[in-house]
Amino acid sequence: MGEYAARFDARRLGADDAARAVKDAAAIEKMAAAVKSLAAARVAETNVWKREGDLSAAHHLARLTGTPVGPARDALESARRLRELPAVEAAARRGELSAHQVAVITDAATADPHAEQRLLEQAARGSYGELRDECARTKANVMDLEERRRRIHRQRYLRSWNDVEGAALLQMRDNPEVIAGVMAAIEPVRDELLALARNQGRAERLEAHAADALAELARRAGPTGGAAKRSRRAKILVRVDLPALLRGFPTSDETCEIAGYGPIAVSAIRHLLDTEDPFLAAVVTKGRDVAGVAHLGRRPNARQLSALEWLYPTCAVEGCNSLTYLEVDHREDWSQTHMTLLELCDRYCRHHHDLKTRDNWALVEGTGKRAFVPPGDPRHPRNTHGPPLAA
Numbered sequence: 001m002g003e004y005a006a007r008f009d010a011r012r013l014g015a016d017d018a019a020r021a022v023k024d025a026a027a028i029e030k031m032a033a034a035v036k037s038l039a040a041a042r043v044a045e046t047n048v049w050k051r052e053g054d055l056s057a058a059h060h061l062a063r064l065t066g067t068p069v070g071p072a073r074d075a076l077e078s079a080r081r082l083r084e085l086p087a088v089e090a091a092a093r094r095g096e097l098s099a100h101q102v103a104v105i106t107d108a109a110t111a112d113p114h115a116e117q118r119l120l121e122q123a124a125r126g127s128y129g130e131l132r133d134e135c136a137r138t139k140a141n142v143m144d145l146e147e148r149r150r151r152i153h154r155q156r157y158l159r160s161w162n163d164v165e166g167a168a169l170l171q172m173r174d175n176p177e178v179i180a181g182v183m184a185a186i187e188p189v190r191d192e193l194l195a196l197a198r199n200q201g202r203a204e205r206l207e208a209h210a211a212d213a214l215a216e217l218a219r220r221a222g223p224t225g226g227a228a229k230r231s232r233r234a235k236i237l238v239r240v241d242l243p244a245l246l247r248g249f250p251t252s253d254e255t256c257e258i259a260g261y262g263p264i265a266v267s268a269i270r271h272l273l274d275t276e277d278p279f280l281a282a283v284v285t286k287g288r289d290v291a292g293v294a295h296l297g298r299r300p301n302a303r304q305l306s307a308l309e310w311l312y313p314t315c316a317v318e319g320c321n322s323l324t325y326l327e328v329d330h331r332e333d334w335s336q337t338h339m340t341l342l343e344l345c346d347r348y349c350r351h352h353h354d355l356k357t358r359d360n361w362a363l364v365e366g367t368g369k370r371a372f373v374p375p376g377d378p379r380h381p382r383n384t385h386g387p388p389l390a391a
């Protein structure tokens with residue numbers, strides 16, 4: 001590997017070969033990470049690190065690998081768990097999992113050993129972001145969410161400090177429903193500022209506008225700002241399975257969460273519902289099913305829109321984690337059907353919506369997150385049997 005790396009010249013590779021080299025090198029990196037992890041766990045059991053004068057096994061690993069102590073401690077923890085999870089360990093040895101993937105899977109599968117296989121499948125299929133969300137959900141469903149909610153509430157804080165560059169930072173830690181409420185208040189102001197910047201030809205990151213929006217909100221709420229210019233809030237979308245709502249806690253693979261903010265306690269949902277906030281949408285489901293109601297308009301009605309937001313909290317394309325500016329798309333042309341049927345709508349991010357309308361890409365048949373294929377692909381709906389409506 002050392003010799004190959006020394007002689008390696010990326011400029012002499014064609015596009016396909018370069019992509020292949022990225023894939024192969026990533027697999028080597030992952031296999032090496034598995035070996036490193038297992039070896040580090042072994043070192044932690046011995047007293048090599050004591051002999052070499054380190055404060056702890058984590059300090060020893062940090063020094064050996066040139067990483068901070070915090071991540072080294074986490075790496076040792078996930079290495080220790082890896083040995084208890086044979087299927088995850090085998091996948092890691094085959095170079096199928098990155099160190100990040102191993103960390104979130106071992107964390108969740110230790111809490112719920114039945115989830116091991118399901119999480120491995122998720123890792124192979126989707127993006128890291130999707131895997132992380134699924135792991136958080138898995139872990140949440142086997143812990144006492146009410147106790148967690150009380151604990152997080154007791155430990156809540158808002159802190160500010162300065163970093164080495166002299167920038168000031170703000171950090172808030174609280175329950176997801178609280179942070180979701182804050183972000184929902186910021187969002188419309190952020191979008192105002194984004195539109196303003198676009199008009200002026202300024203291109204800046206979304207999170208930069210979000211920072212401006214928080215500062216702007218603080219100004220508007222101040223003694224000189226007054227309540228007159230109060231802006232509209234964005235919607236908070238709560239997703240909960242009916243049995244979980246009735247029972248008071250979710251089990252196995254049930255859902256109880258704020259879209260985009262992760263699992264929350266059932267009591268937090270009841271609390272949100274009690275506020276009768278007009279910008280709250282609660283979608284109650286049974287398993288994966290949302291009652292599909294057809295209506296005779298071109299646009300989905302509010303209820304269908306909420307259901308679509310539940311079905312597609314992110315872009316419908318498998319592997320795409322995009323949350324912002326999702327567009328509802330009719331799979332069948334409205335001029336043919338003259339109705340909006342929930343089952344025939346998908347939500348796309350801008351990029352994938354463009355690929356569909358401009359280059360005729362399509363989602364394979366079905367609902368929910370699924371594969372997205374070019375027109376020549378045999379799984380493209382046009383190349384399979386009749387249209388979904390006829391089916």
Ligand SMILES: [Zn+2]
Nearest residue numbers: 315320349352
């Ligand atoms: Zn997308």
